[in-house]
Every structure is written in C-alpha cells, then in structure tokens.
Amino acid sequence: MATPHISAEKGDFAKTVLMPGDPLRAKFIAETFLTDAVEVNHTRGILGYTGLYKGKRVSVMASGMGCPSIGIYSHELFNFYDVENIIRIGSAGALSERLKVRDIVAGIGSNTTSSYAEQYHMPGTLAPTADYTLLSTAVDCAKARKIEMHVGNLLCSDAFYNEGGMAETVSWAKMGTLAVEMESTALYLEAARAGKRALTIVTISDHLITGEATTAEERQNTFTQMMEIALDTAARMEEV
Ligand SMILES: O=P(O)(O)O[C@H]1O[C@H](CO)[C@@H](O)[C@H]1O
Numbered sequence: 001m002a003t004p005h006i007s008a009e010k011g012d013f014a015k016t017v018l019m020p021g022d023p024l025r026a027k028f029i030a031e032t033f034l035t036d037a038v039e040v041n042h043t044r045g046i047l048g049y050t051g052l053y054k055g056k057r058v059s060v061m062a063s064g065m066g067c068p069s070i071g072i073y074s075h076e077l078f079n080f081y082d083v084e085n086i087i088r089i090g091s092a093g094a095l096s097e098r099l100k101v102r103d104i105v106a107g108i109g110s111n112t113t114s115s116y117a118e119q120y121h122m123p124g125t126l127a128p129t130a131d132y133t134l135l136s137t138a139v140d141c142a143k144a145r146k147i148e149m150h151v152g153n154l155l156c157s158d159a160f161y162n163e164g165g166m167a168e169t170v171s172w173a174k175m176g177t178l179a180v181e182m183e184s185t186a187l188y189l190e191a192a193r194a195g196k197r198a199l200t201i202v203t204i205s206d207h208l209i210t211g212e213a214t215t216a217e218e219r220q221n222t223f224t225q226m227m228e229i230a231l232d233t234a235a236r237m238e239e240v
C-alpha cells in the first residue's frame, strides 16, 4: 500500500514515529539506538526505519524541511499508516537570551509565518499546539534522565533566509517565543485534524542573538540527548 511519497506497506510503521528533518539523522538514530532496524522507506531519500528500542517497536523517518514537506509525511503517516504519535526532533535557532547552543526545547505552541492553517477555513485564528500527553511524558522522561528541557512556544518560519532580517525573527521573543524552526505548525495541525498526537522537541543549533553555532555534522550526529528523550517517550507511549 504505497502512497505517492512513502513506499512502505501498511503495518511497517510503529505506533510512534520520531521525525527529524534530516534523513541522515534518521539513519543515525536507527543505527545508534534501534535493534533489528529495517529500512521501510527510501522514496525521495526520505529514509525511514522501524526497529526495537528497550523492546518496544519504534519508527524513525525524516520529514524534509519546511511545512509543506512535513505536512505531506505526517498526513500520510497519520491517515494512511495508522500512526498515532509523531515526535519531531529537530534543530532550531535560539531567540531567547535564556537559551544557549545545545539546549533542548519542547514546543508547547507553534507561532508561525506559514499559511498552512488557511486550508481549514476556521472562523478565527487556530492555535497549533502539542499534545499534552506526549509533552508531559517527554517532560517526565527528561527529568528521569536529569536532562534540562525548556518548554515554551516556538516560531515555525516559512523562510530560513528571511528578507526582513534577523531583527524581524528575533522580534518574536517579545511574546516569549523561545526558538525558531520550520515544521511544528504543519505537524501540530495535521495531528489535530487527524485526531492524533504530535510533539516537537528541538536542540538549539545556533543562537540568533549571540551568534553561537554548531556544524552540520554535529547537527546530524550529536544531538543525542533529545533523541533519547524522544525514544523514551515513544517507549512509554506503548502503554497509553
Ligand atoms: O534540523 P531540522 O529538523 O531539519 O530542523 C531545522 O533545520 C532546517 C533548517 O536548517 C529546518 O528544517 C529547521 O526546522
């Protein structure tokens, strides 16, 4: 039962899918943390795997970059593959002086410059939010590992290279927004529409105020604390 974008068969995905933007981060997670991992998708280079973590079935598949891309993959996983939970594990730019590079943030809400919500024709402004059960489970898992995880709002931007410049993006901080990434809005809206659960956890890869940054290789291979929080959450969601 392939879809236009996923070559897997129905049943190939676990109940919970971890979703990094980068296909090589998906491969790294499968090779580093899963046992008996099987590749279930490689269409368009969007690598997907299903294996075991602490004896529980877990999948990991890339989303690509931006709302249109994660919108396609999350829609197909929720609606055609019976996936119940998607946990995005991404990189993000810090907008808050409270944060530093490599800090972890869980996105409770997703402010956005994206028009993704317009398709739903709601008679007001939608508030894309994380699923409470996934978020509270992730908070518990972070505490159990003694990892500090900030929880707050993200900015989901449609432009990485923004003509309005850094100052325009950083202005979202005045409303308490912690960090900027590019997929959480579409993911949260697809989950809401499908009646499923979603959460975005990000690791700060660069700081828009201080200029601190990590390399592409570090983003691919070293954001392991975020991966472990997401994997522990996925394993616990088997009991929900
Ligand atoms: O590291 P990922 O998960 O791709 O996330 C961030 O990195 C990309 C931009 O470099 C965007 O996809 C943004 O959301």
Ligand SMILES: O=c1cc[nH]c(=O)[nH]1
Binding pocket: 091, 092, 093, 094, 160, 180, 181, 182, 205, 206, 208
């Ligand atoms: O979307 C992103 C991701 C990392 N850093 C940014 O500035 N933006």
